[in-house]
Amino acid sequence: MTNASVLYIANARMPTEKAHGLQIANMCRALAEHGMDVTLVVPKRKNPIQEDAFRYYGIEPSFQIRYIWSWDLIGSLGVIGFWIQQITFSFSAWRACRNFSAQDSVFSRDIFAAWLLSFGKRKVIFEMHRYPERFVGMWKRLLRRMNGIVSTNQWKAEKIERVMGYPKERIRVLPNGFDSSMFSAHQSQTKLREVLQLPPNQTIVLYTGHLYDWKGAHVLADAARFATNILFVFVGGTPQDIERFKKEYRHTPNILLVGHRPHREIPKYLHSADILVLPNSAKSHESQFSTSPIKLFEYLAAAKPIVASDLPSIHEILGDTNAVFVEPDNPGELAKGILHLIGQSDLAQRMAQANKVLSASYTWDRRAGAIMEWIQRL
Template sequence: MKLYYIAHARIPTEKAHGVHIMKMCEAFAGEGNDVTLLVPKRKNEITENPFAYYGVEEKFAIKYVPMLDLVGNPLFYWISQLSFSLSLLFQKIEDGDNVAVFSRDIFSAFLLSFRNRRVFFDIHGFPEQSVWFWKYVLGRMKGVVLTNKQKLERAKTILKIPEDKLLVHPNGYDPKLFDIKKNKDELRKELGLPDGTIAMYTGHLYSWKGATVFAESARFLPNVSFIFVGGTSPKIKAFKNKYQDSNIHFLGHKPFHEVPKYLKAADVLVLPNSGKSFGRRTTHSLYDTSPIKMFEYMASGVPIVASRLPSIEEVLNEKNAILVEPDNSKNLAAGIERVLDYPSRATQAIKDVEGFTWQNRARTILLFISKRS
């Protein structure tokens, strides 16, 4: 099958959606499909080859589509997104019984649905604004993929999508990246990490992801090194100014394919997502997210402490992690202490994550596409 993957995203990017896009394209191609990824042509400070950056095999093509590359405020973003969608109409995108379009960009999916018979959409958040537009566009899709069960009932009741047009499949991880021969001590020496107990958080320093709570919990455990892997320079600078505890360390952004080494070098991995509302992220952390790092944490074999939230509890439980009240730094610190005393949950996490590979997600979606055609 010829499959066009559409994403309004800067590739490569330091953000998690770039991992999802590249890994899904690799997995789709790994199932014998002819895959082309279409993304906007944008300025990019990351100059590394995207395949090398993500540790992805060069099994598919990437086409950079011209667009208005505007930044600065939300209006510019929407103008840029619309220009990318319109530009796609001038690209050679075939149609036919053996062709499918798989998009995570709503405007592109909308416009291409008038030209292509088999357009599928991958929802990652859940629309809280312009619901009428989403309802109309998703009604035109041949099928819609959801990343967790929390979105299923709302997709049926709010967006009025028939259940036979819906597929639920969470995000995933790449087992190959965790085939690391070095032990923890060797990895720490290679990466320049401190001795002693390490609690680690990876990803952006967003409030809705609980990065502030992780930093605040450091004062309760002065003998534990709290390490942040990720974040942009402005965010890191702001965090350093606010959190000056001697046991907090900021390592900055690391290429995706290097992150598993950091995970395996830690003693505990922390997923402190917030249960609060953050503007347009009102329900995202509570109900909509399917964190890629959650699956990577599980695959690392390192004990996990995570927020007790509906979105997280679809995968994590008291058998494979320690779950704590969100937005409570003292409780998070207690959870870190507890998991260090009972590390056996990590063994269960490795078993539980086996079915959540990118390859399994691709196979399930391809079967769905076949049934809906």
């Protein structure tokens, strides 16, 4: 155990229905469980979610959350509103952190706040989730101030070193993860389908997450037309996206749109399925190279066979023993991959077992432990 303190700076609406909020909450929880004194600093913003952040994410209040002022013009002035909010939050975070000890480390996924806080005696660690394709010169100068950088995949780490000129020895590659406590025990598939009101005997292919194009949700929905005896279940999406989906696929009866569910319910849906799908699009640079999707690690933890897009970002985690890989953005090929796996029960079983073993390497707890030890060595 240690008395070390961490200020986790995140310019994010909390709680949020988006995946980054889940990642932030779980990392703060896991760092706190490793004995660190964690304070999450986030902007006080307009939020349609009224639920307490700890309850929303289903975690114990093991760390503090401090909400600070920013000029919340996001959604009202376009890109100008975004930058006003970004700049005001960064300066507000800098002012707020003056009240904390200079011995506290700063961990942030917000580069401007991290840069401001680097002008002091604290260690500042930046966590990069998206690689910047523009303003490379500006990013080089900002990153130069960081004591260390956490990259969520190897592709970004190599770009940070090669293009940004950042020292390799101060880069740590740590993909995202999952909460192992949510997958420690579960009811039988039969019981779960009864609870979730899913058909007991039909083959179920399931996807969790937003219905964005770059995540390939439409490709999976189009694939349903090639496998009409299978039920394709989508768990997630905003009300607006769900309505668009319903209109677009109103003539595809084997699609079920569950909508957004509390995250604590996601393992039930994963365990109720026969096959889990990661249909990321190759048309998105982020999807193809830099993403580290939380759903991937939860799919592994559910010990289910996976069908996934054949992309470099996915291959960083999965191999041929973990998934059937298919051509991205091709509904017919995706359907073939699903049908192939359904017809190969031995392969599906071996894959499920391999995925359960692999999942043990990607818990939030292990990730937090690695970050804590690394910060102390910097």
